[in-house]
Amino acid sequence: MPKHPVPKKKTAKSTTKRRYSAFEKKVQKKLADRIHVVKCADCGAAKMVHHVCPECGKYKGRQVVDQAKKIDKITTVKA
Numbered sequence: 001m002p003k004h005p006v007p008k009k010k011t012a013k014s015t016t017k018r019r020y021s022a023f024e025k026k027v028q029k030k031l032a033d034r035i036h037v038v039k040c041a042d043c044g045a046a047k048m049v050h051h052v053c054p055e056c057g058k059y060k061g062r063q064v065v066d067q068a069k070k071i072d073k074i075t076t077v078k079a
């Protein structure tokens with residue numbers, strides 16, 4: 001007789017899969033609950049709550065990030 005605990009029966013594939021899928025679902029729900037994504041009031045794009053909209057650069061109706069400057073910054077090539 002072994003001194004450590006030994007399972008009586010082999011765990012079926014379906015049982016393992018069922019257990020894992022339940023766990024996965026739980027984790028995904030937890031993550032989804034943590035990241036609060038809302039629609040932007042100005043452009044309707046998906047943005048994180050309490051964050052500046054990455055599409056229009058507005059926060060609470062105010063223009064916070066100048067989009068024209070942002071585009072210039074991206075297109076500038078350092079030689």
Ligand SMILES: [Zn+2]
Pocket residue numbers: 040041042043044045053054055056057058
């Ligand atoms: Zn927006």
